[in-house]
Amino acid sequence: MNATGPDVRAAGAPQAAADGSAQGVATQVFLGFAFAALLALHFLEPDLGLSWSYAHLSRTAWLPWIAAGTVVALPLGVLTLWRRPWVGAAVRSGSTVQAVAAGLVVFALLVALGRLLPAPSTSMDAGLFLGWVEHGGEVARWHLLLKLHQLVANAASGVAGHVTVVRALNAGMAAIAAVALVATARLLGRSNGEAAALAALSLSSMGVLQLCIGYADVYPLPLAATAVYVWASLRVIAGRLHPFWPLLLVAVGPFVYLGLVLLAPSLVVVVWCALC
Numbered sequence: 001m002n003a004t005g006p007d008v009r010a011a012g013a014p015q016a017a018a019d020g021s022a023q024g025v026a027t028q029v030f031l032g033f034a035f036a037a038l039l040a041l042h043f044l045e046p047d048l049g050l051s052w053s054y055a056h057l058s059r060t061a062w063l064p065w066i067a068a069g070t071v072v073a074l075p076l077g078v079l080t081l082w083r084r085p086w087v088g089a090a091v092r093s094g095s096t097v098q099a100v101a102a103g104l105v106v107f108a109l110l111v112a113l114g115r116l117l118p119a120p121s122t123s124m125d126a127g128l129f130l131g132w133v134e135h136g137g138e139v140a141r142w143h144l145l146l147k148l149h150q151l152v153a154n155a156a157s158g159v160a161g162h163v164t165v166v167r168a169l170n171a172g173m174a175a176i177a178a179v180a181l182v183a184t185a186r187l188l189g190r191s192n193g194e195a196a197a198l199a200a201l202s203l204s205s206m207g208v209l210q211l212c213i214g215y216a217d218v219y220p221l222p223l224a225a226t227a228v229y230v231w232a233s234l235r236v237i238a239g240r241l242h243p244f245w246p247l248l249l250v251a252v253g254p255f256v257y258l259g260l261v262l263l264a265p266s267l268v269v270v271v272w273c274a275l276c
Contacts, residue, residue: 087193091186107175114167114214126217134162141258166216173220174212180227187234222257237273
C-alpha cells in the first residue's frame, strides 16, 4: 500500500475547488448544512426510524456534554495544527513493509482493547452468529465468512473459546481495514494535513470504529473487504494496479458477505477509468 496522492491526481482525479471560488464557497455551505443536520440528529434524536444510526447520547447525563465539548474543541485543535509546516507538506510515499508493520501493531492493540472493553451484543444476529460458529451451521448470506470463523474456532478449540476467536479474527479484519483506509487517505490527500483529516474522519466514523474493538458479529470482514476494494480501485485508476484485483474482490465478496454485491456497479467506473 505504497501509493500516494500524486498518483491518483495524475490519473485525472478532480482537484478541490479553491476556497474563494464560487464552487468552493458553495461546497463549504453545503458541507456546513450537512454537518449541522448530523449534529442535530445525534443531539436531538428525533423519532425518524433511524435510531440505529444515532450516537445515543441520551444514555447518560454526561455524554451530551462530552459530545458538545468535542464539537467545540476539534475545530480549534485542527485550526491550530493546520498552521504547522508539516501539515501542508506533500504526502511521502510509504512501503508495503511499513503497512504490514502498522497493521500488526494495530492488530495487537485492538486485541488488547477488545479484551479490556468488549463490545456489548445488541442484536439477535450476533447471538445467532456466535451460535453457528460454536455448533456449526450454514448461512448462505455469510457463507465463506462463517466457514472461516468455524474453521479457526475448531482449530483453536483447545486454546480459546469461540467468542475469543471471533473477536481476535475481527481485530485482524479491523486492522486490515484501518491500514487500507489510511492508505486510501494518502492516495486522495494533497498534503499530510488532508490525508490525516481523511483518515481520522473515516476511522472515527460510526460503522467503523464501533466494529474495531471487541466486536463479535459479522461486519468487520465486510468492512475490511470494502476498504481494500476502495484502495485497490484507486490504484487501478492511477495506473498502478491491474484491474484484476478489484474484480476478484467483487467476484468473491458476495460469497463472503452477500451485501458486498453492492460494490459491483462501481467496478464499471473503475474499469472505464483504467481503459480511458
